[in-house]
């Protein structure tokens with residue numbers, strides 16, 4: 001599976017978390033906090049991972065669960081994207097994701113769950129992000145689920161905002177007509193790829209096109 005995707009044109013966390021959860025570009029975004037979302041902040045990734053495992057071991061069955069681990073970004077800022085510290089932080093995050101995956105599995109939720117791992121942005125060699133170089137905007141979306149194509153190659157126009165469309169598809173919910181997020185081709189066995197409806201958000205389409213040209 002080729003897991004490559006692009007971030008929003010502003011390769012920072014807020015714009016990409018917003019895009020993943022709502023498909024709404026940072027050019028427009030104004031999120032609502034009163035839609036029944038339970039928010040928890042735990043500062044350290046190790047403690048956060050333990051709390052998540054405890055949450056699943058307490059037989060909670062959320063409809064949608066979103067977690068953000070921070071240590072990779074911190075290592076990127078301090079040491080840059082070619083450093084040993086950065087790759088070590090990715091390896092540690094991978095181990096923590098494995099522990100969360102195991103908690104989902106041992107509580108019998110895996111068969112009916114879609115498990116997605118992505119990053120909101122990359123880092124420059126010297127550390128930092130926010131602009132549209134390939135190092136900052138090339139990211140990954142890895143997906144595991146019952147009908148995910150094994151060994152496939154996700155299409156090349158995949159973006160972080162497509163997480164929103166993938167989640168809606170997995171939940172069996174209809175996608176709002178205004179969405180520009182789409183389910184990538186070759187991701188699910190029973191879904192054909194679609195083109196992105198660029199006319200629905202011309203401002204985003206223009207900035208994304210500019211970023212592609214400049215990179």
Ligand SMILES: [Zn+2]
Pocket residue numbers: 073074077129
């Ligand atoms: Zn950062």
